[in-house]
Amino acid sequence: MKGLVIDEPWISLLLRGEKTWEMRSRHTTMRGRIGLIRKGTGLVVGIADVVDSIGPLDAIAWRAHRARHRIPLELEKDASRWNVAWVLESVRALRQPVPYEHPSGAVVWVALSDDVVARMDVAHGTSQRSTVAPPTDPQAASLKKRPTPADTPTEGIDRLRMVPVARDGSRFIPALRRAGGFTIGRKGEEVVVRDYLDALAELRRMDAPRWRRPNAQGNWGIVTGVRWEASGCSEQDKK
Structure with missing residues (x-):
């Protein structure tokens, strides 16, 4: 299993169910279950399913779907950089964070050992599902769940x-x-x-x-x- 390194405040927003899009500068082909790592702590704090990679979004779309990514408007100038949405579902916070061995250097993904995954499974079994708040903007509310695409998220792009x-x-x-x-x-x-x-x-x-x-x-x-x-x-x- 892979773990995704996410900084604050975005990791906490995900775990509280207050966002479902992790905005990045490029697409990911990763799909399925991943661990959620709080940057700088050496801890896996949650799990989620990566179901889509949508974009690049222009500034208008980036602004229209702010309820899903929660980046404040004062950071709109960064829309051209964080313009690809990695869509996460079934986000759960682990009841007990699980430590892992972090590789040297700056990384986005971390390969989690079998031992770490096993301890995550135990923590997951007693964890609570995050309650994802419904989107507040009309366009986001009209989006339907999409089937997991292949490498190119054509359907997600078409809708957004x-x-x-x-x-x-x-x-x-x-x-x-x-x-x-x-x-x-x-x-x-x-x-x-x-x-x-x-x-x-x-x-x-x-x-x-x-x-x-x-x-x-x-x-x-x-x-x-x-x-x-x-x-x-x-x-x-x-x-």
């Missing part, structure tokens, strides 16, 4: 992604891909980007996001985004 919306209500969605990819940019300066997430990232960098999409008559033209919204991609959008 902020996408540009044009004045006529049309969105930049995966279905706009043509043979070579997605056409974005100002007229006369268009570029074709093969990957949807890459195209979305480029749109975020523009002063005003512009992309090509078909109108009601089926003619493809460029539209300009006037706002950003959570995608909530439907199955029809993905086709």
Whole structure:
């Protein structure tokens, strides 16, 4: 079993059920049961299941789901660094913290010995499940549990992604891909980007996001985004 090193105040918020997202700078492929280590103590203090890795989130999504990660707004400038959510479920605080041998240097994950895991199992058997408070923001409340994905958390990203919306209500969605990819940019300066997430990232960098999409008559033209919204991609959008 692996143990995840988490600093205060985030580890205590997790154990109290006051957050379910551990924000990091990159994705993790780890899934399943892990130990929760309080940084600097040499102690495993809880267990949890890693069920998803979502992101990268832009500043709007990062702010919208603050109830899940609990990073205060005054640290919003760090959103570009802590923009990937490691989603934890079934968080439990061990009744008795279990010491382990910490490797030298700064690490994120620690390989826990069989002896440590056995003592965690004993402590887990008498521990209490953390009560996870329901999310208070409407967008987070609308999220449903997702099946554990493979290495790329496509479904989680689809549900949380902020996408540009044009004045006529049309969105930049995966279905706009043509043979070579997605056409974005100002007229006369268009570029074709093969990957949807890459195209979305480029749109975020523009002063005003512009992309090509078909109108009601089926003619493809460029539209300009006037706002950003959570995608909530439907199955029809993905086709």
